[in-house]
Amino acid sequence: MAYSEKVMEHFSNPRNVGEIEDADGIGEVGNPKCGDIMKMYIKVNDGIIEDVKFKTFGCGAAIATSSMATELIKGKKIEEALKLTNKAVMEALGGLPPVKVHCSVLAEQAIKTTIADYYRKRGIDPEPIIGSLKSCNHDQELCNCDNCTCE
Amino acid sequence: MNKYIYADNAATTQVSERVLKAMLPYYKERFGNPSSIYSIGQEAKDAVESARQIVASYLNADMDEIYFTSGGSESDNWAIKGIAYQMGKKGKKHIITTKFEHHAVLHTVEALEKEGFEITYLDVHEDGIIRLDELENAIRKDTALVTIIYANNEIGTIQPIEEIGKICREKGVIFHTDAVQAVSNVPIDVKSQNIDLLSLSGHKFHAPKGVGALYIKRGITLEKLIHGGAQERKQRAGTENVAGIVGLSVALKEACDNMEERNKRVVAMRDKLIDNLLKIDKSRLNGHRTKRLPGNVNMSFRGIEGESLLLMLGAKGICASSGSACTSGSLDPSHVLLAIGLPHETAHGSLRLTIGGDNTEEEIDYILKEIPSIIENLRRMSPLWEKIIKEEN
Numbered sequence: 001m002a003y004s005e006k007v008m009e010h011f012s013n014p015r016n017v018g019e020i021e022d023a024d025g026i027g028e029v030g031n032p033k034c035g036d037i038m039k040m041y042i043k044v045n046d047g048i049i050e051d052v053k054f055k056t057f058g059c060g061a062a063i064a065t066s067s068m069a070t071e072l073i074k075g076k077k078i079e080e081a082l083k084l085t086n087k088a089v090m091e092a093l094g095g096l097p098p099v100k101v102h103c104s105v106l107a108e109q110a111i112k113t114t115i116a117d118y119y120r121k122r123g124i125d126p127e128p129i130i131g132s133l134k135s136c137n138h139d140q141e142l143c144n145c146d147n148c149t150c151e
Numbered sequence: 152m153n154k155y156i157y158a159d160n161a162a163t164t165q166v167s168e169r170v171l172k173a174m175l176p177y178y179k180e181r182f183g184n185p186s187s188i189y190s191i192g193q194e195a196k197d198a199v200e201s202a203r204q205i206v207a208s209y210l211n212a213d214m215d216e217i218y219f220t221s222g223g224s225e226s227d228n229w230a231i232k233g234i235a236y237q238m239g240k241k242g243k244k245h246i247i248t249t250k251f252e253h254h255a256v257l258h259t260v261e262a263l264e265k266e267g268f269e270i271t272y273l274d275v276h277e278d279g280i281i282r283l284d285e286l287e288n289a290i291r292k293d294t295a296l297v298t299i300i301y302a303n304n305e306i307g308t309i310q311p312i313e314e315i316g317k318i319c320r321e322k323g324v325i326f327h328t329d330a331v332q333a334v335s336n337v338p339i340d341v342k343s344q345n346i347d348l349l350s351l352s353g354h355k356f357h358a359p360k361g362v363g364a365l366y367i368k369r370g371i372t373l374e375k376l377i378h379g380g381a382q383e384r385k386q387r388a389g390t391e392n393v394a395g396i397v398g399l400s401v402a403l404k405e406a407c408d409n410m411e412e413r414n415k416r417v418v419a420m421r422d423k424l425i426d427n428l429l430k431i432d433k434s435r436l437n438g439h440r441t442k443r444l445p446g447n448v449n450m451s452f453r454g455i456e457g458e459s460l461l462l463m464l465g466a467k468g469i470c471a472s473s474g475s476a477c478t479s480g481s482l483d484p485s486h487v488l489l490a491i492g493l494p495h496e497t498a499h500g501s502l503r504l505t506i507g508g509d510n511t512e513e514e515i516d517y518i519l520k521e522i523p524s525i526i527e528n529l530r531r532m533s534p535l536w537e538k539i540i541k542e543e544n
Binding site: 008011012014017018028032033034035036037038039054055056057058059060062063 | 454455456458459462466484495496499531532533534535536537
């Protein structure tokens, strides 16, 4: 298993690490049992994600995908951020080893969960917009984790 | 200082100069097949037999009790399957092992389980050591084999081998031990320790990869694993890895002759690492503090994940390993750390440093300088660490 240069670069110098105290949306995905948790904060102004920060407990790929995902949605409209797929995050990182694909899924879900929180805080039901967010954060086909409650 | 610091001696070791020099002639001028009758064949045969004598002497075994193999995994497979199939014919289809064996043992007994054998996995408790009364209680009339790792590959804990062997002898059960991590690091005496079968592997003590041995006590018969030619007294077919076998014997001699002097230094380095790493907040040592291999350090640091730690250490030129799931290609952390009762999230954040005779005091100081700041950095970006601290307050 080898990481691409881009993954290593983002892992070594992760962008947007930290917290936003007066965040408009906060989302957390993952499970410590499985070895990764991502927590994301967004500051929204006029429908645009003005600032985004993250904290991640996890492997090199988990940290790199968090970093890349935050970079990809910063300054973007909420609607655009919601369109970001795990595949796009992976491509931007120059690919991920197969066993690490779930990290990019986690990053995509971190964004969606954070935006859902933003909607909820504004009294908007996020489900019609984002769809239902699964409680499982590992991609079923790739996840062979015993603790994962995929259904 | 070197370009990198190698602190992963339990993974493999560098072939020593003396070993390499001893091996080279058997690739060129003495390349003969030991089964050939002309002189270069007989030279190779003599080399294999004197290597066998050397290996036997360092285990207090007899020459005809040593069989060369391709390494630890083959030795384990041969010992376990060989005894299981032999005893299975007599209706003995029960095997006792531990929860934290190397996969070469664990996956072998799992395969046998599918063939109808029954396996008992002994608990290894929080200290990583089995309890003798639990072993005694587990032995049944139909027990074919007890197989217990001499020293664990991840946490380095050493089992009471002599006592285990004694119990097995008294109960008339065959005892195999995977001593891949122990050989060359602790003194071994198959006679006084009541060992019936013992696996060892060359590349853990500065011999090349791809060569190992199985000690089989005289009188014990087991089925063959590799069928074919008449090599190894007709018990293990395949043209001998002559250069590798020579290398293994030279490496074993070198390692055992220097054991006492080397261990003094290695234990001092190990203890310095442990004492100082334990000063890091929410860290713990995995496995018994003293009943462990001279060079083994296995720590868990809460709130961080092992692979990130390894990558950061790698960037600083430090080669180490982890029980983290991410290094194994699955999402489950090490079965060894789970067996000693670590919660998953703590097991994910583990680090194994294995020190050898080539390591220096300066290297230990460098490692100790780098680790605390790496952990601090990772914890600063860890939401799990945030939770741990919050729960505390």
